[in-house]
Amino acid sequence: MIDVAHLTKQYGAKTAVDGVSFTVAPGRVTGFLGPNGAGKSTTMRMVLGLDRPTAGHVTVNGRAYRDSPAPLREVGALLEAKALHPGRSARDHLRWLAASNRIPVARVDEVLGVVGLDAVAGTRVGKFSLGMGQRLGIAVALLGDPPVVVLDEPVNGLDPEGIRWVRTLARQLAAEGRTVFVSSHLMSEMALTADHLVVIGRGRILADCSMPDFIAEHAASFVRVRTPQTGPVTDLLRGAGAEVTPVDDELHVQGLDAAAVGELVGDKGLYLHELTLVRSSLEDAFMTLTASSVEYSARTGTDLAGAPR
Amino acid sequence: MTVTAASSTVTLDPRRNVPGTRPGFGSTLHAEWIKFWTVRSTTWSAVMLFVLGAGLTALICATNAEWLASSEADESPGSFVTFGMTFAQITAIVLGTLTVTAEYGTGMIRATLAATPRRGAVLAAKALVLTGTLFVLGTVTAFAGYFAGNWFLDREGVGLALTDDGVLRALFGSGLYMAGLGLLAAAVGLLVRHTAAAVSGVLALVFVVGNMAFLLPGAWGEWTAKLMPGNAGSPIAAPVSFNPELMAPWPGFAVFTAEVVVLLTVGWLVFSRRDA
Numbered sequence: 001m002i003d004v005a006h007l008t009k010q011y012g013a014k015t016a017v018d019g020v021s022f023t024v025a026p027g028r029v030t031g032f033l034g035p036n037g038a039g040k041s042t043t044m045r046m047v048l049g050l051d052r053p054t055a056g057h058v059t060v061n062g063r064a065y066r067d068s069p070a071p072l073r074e075v076g077a078l079l080e081a082k083a084l085h086p087g088r089s090a091r092d093h094l095r096w097l098a099a100s101n102r103i104p105v106a107r108v109d110e111v112l113g114v115v116g117l118d119a120v121a122g123t124r125v126g127k128f129s130l131g132m133g134q135r136l137g138i139a140v141a142l143l144g145d146p147p148v149v150v151l152d153e154p155v156n157g158l159d160p161e162g163i164r165w166v167r168t169l170a171r172q173l174a175a176e177g178r179t180v181f182v183s184s185h186l187m188s189e190m191a192l193t194a195d196h197l198v199v200i201g202r203g204r205i206l207a208d209c210s211m212p213d214f215i216a217e218h219a220a221s222f223v224r225v226r227t228p229q230t231g232p233v234t235d236l237l238r239g240a241g242a243e244v245t246p247v248d249d250e251l252h253v254q255g256l257d258a259a260a261v262g263e264l265v266g267d268k269g270l271y272l273h274e275l276t277l278v279r280s281s282l283e284d285a286f287m288t289l290t291a292s293s294v295e296y297s298a299r300t301g302t303d304l305a306g307a308p309r
Numbered sequence: 310m311t312v313t314a315a316s317s318t319v320t321l322d323p324r325r326n327v328p329g330t331r332p333g334f335g336s337t338l339h340a341e342w343i344k345f346w347t348v349r350s351t352t353w354s355a356v357m358l359f360v361l362g363a364g365l366t367a368l369i370c371a372t373n374a375e376w377l378a379s380s381e382a383d384e385s386p387g388s389f390v391t392f393g394m395t396f397a398q399i400t401a402i403v404l405g406t407l408t409v410t411a412e413y414g415t416g417m418i419r420a421t422l423a424a425t426p427r428r429g430a431v432l433a434a435k436a437l438v439l440t441g442t443l444f445v446l447g448t449v450t451a452f453a454g455y456f457a458g459n460w461f462l463d464r465e466g467v468g469l470a471l472t473d474d475g476v477l478r479a480l481f482g483s484g485l486y487m488a489g490l491g492l493l494a495a496a497v498g499l500l501v502r503h504t505a506a507a508v509s510g511v512l513a514l515v516f517v518v519g520n521m522a523f524l525l526p527g528a529w530g531e532w533t534a535k536l537m538p539g540n541a542g543s544p545i546a547a548p549v550s551f552n553p554e555l556m557a558p559w560p561g562f563a564v565f566t567a568e569v570v571v572l573l574t575v576g577w578l579v580f581s582r583r584d585a
Contacts, residue, residue: 026321049426050422069331069332071424074324077423079419085412097424102336140420176321
């Protein structure tokens with residue numbers, strides 16, 4: 001259980017996290033979603049007591065992180081894949097971490113096996129690929145068999161097989177009753193992994209709800225209608241209270257479901273060429289929600305060739 | 310019958326793994342010890358410290374023994390039997406800096422502080438591992454250099470016995486001085502968090518600024534020079550100092566220690582408040 005209350009972090013004049021409150025409950029995967037620079041990593045660093053909040057506070061299992069007698073046994077975190085010395089081997093890295101929290105050394109080889117790094121346990125991590133570094137980071141998070149797991153962008157740099165592995169792992173950890181808090185800037189990834197979503201943009205919480213609620217609320221859907229009798233059909237549907245928008249030779253209908261549209265049109269003996277329920281993707285929903293809060297956005301459609309030299 | 314998500318949720322005691330009492334300072338020390346010896350820079354620095362410290366002492370004694378025995382000699386053999394430690398200082402400074410700045414350079418400081426949030430304990434453990442290692446290594450190196458160099462001096466009849474005035478003090482003092490220098494470098498590393506900046510800063514302070522300070526005029530200038538860390542701390546590491554203007558061994562080392570403590574305290578204050 002992670003409790004974040006009115007958390008604010010300012011760096012000089014810039015506010016990275018702005019009065020954020022939310023709860024991460026056990027037994028489910030909570031996705032922490034936001035564009036780059038939205039404040040995800042800053043929030044996670046404050047959860048782990050690494051950065052000092054400007055205001056507000058955060059507790060893990062009811063107490064501040066730094067008050068835990070053996071934090072690695074309580075909270076396992078993947079912060080940055082490369083937060084390790086390139087000259088040290090994977091096993092040595094896990095060994096000193098284990099020693100610091102009195103975790104039995106046997107657990108080191110156990111987690112190396114879990115993340116599939118046993119064959120390269122003695123290799124210096126400087127030679128690791130991004131994906132291997134990420135796996136070692138996850139091994140670090142699992143080292144203390146912690147009831148709370150915090151993963152910051154765990155799928156970065158992983159191949160499709162690795163991504164699927166992280167997804168399964170996160171779900172499995174949650175099924176075991178653990179609190180799982182996973183950040184990502186990819187909605188598509190969260191849609192497959194998370195039960196609950198906390199969406200952040202420019203340091204503020206934009207949404208905090210279950211995945212089905214998020215879909216219902218933010219993923220707009222409409223019924224696409226194609227008919228040779230555009231005029232009468234539009235009038236008919238509007239008469240029934242629907243919102244109808246003509247787009248090219250289609251009609252986009254909101255406020256009535258496909259069955260109701262079909263029945264109404266059929267009763268009048270009009271023709272239908274197409275009747276489809278269209279759901280905008282979660283990615284689109286996320287983009288719409290965060291559009292105004294993107295920190296660094298590329299201007300699309302600018303003529304690069306015309307840039308001043 | 311449907312199984313809801315809530316009913317299939319397992320409840321897990323959030324503290325089932327957590328011991329009632331803190332693992333203690335011994336665990337932090339153990340972790341820092343593993344960290345210290347599992348990177349190659351430590352082994353290299355230790356080897357270089359020994360080679361420079363003992364090797365250069367032997368070399369300078371071998372090439373100067375005849376001159377020291379002659380009537381032209383205007384230096385004491387006591388300035389030569391720990392000569393190599395002057396250069397071993399460089400590796401002590403590098404090693405001291407790296408124990409701190411390597412963590413900042415790689416971002417590993419976050420892993421360290423996530424594992425041990427009590428920053429004072431982390432710093433104390435680092436300091437203890439560093440000074441312990443440097444003291445033993447510095448003392449062993451000084452002894453090796455003395456035995457090798459003194460062999461050449463003995464052949465010319467100007468050798469020093471271990472029981473001679475200041476010899477044992479200089480050999481153990483070499484260990485003390487190396488430990489102090491390492492700690493000084495670590496403190497500077499805490500403040501600047503950048504390997505190149507910290508190493509060059511401390512080397513400049515000890516080797517360049519310390520010597521240039523002797524050019525300052527008047528009594529004020531003389532004392533400024535005497536109190537510079539390298540000038541105050543180094544006399545303890547030689548039976549007889551080359552430079553007669555330096556402070557006596559123990560008072561000088563006390564000044565040096567005070568300077569290290571002040572820097573380390575400032576470093577600790579910054580470290581305990583700063584975002585990792």
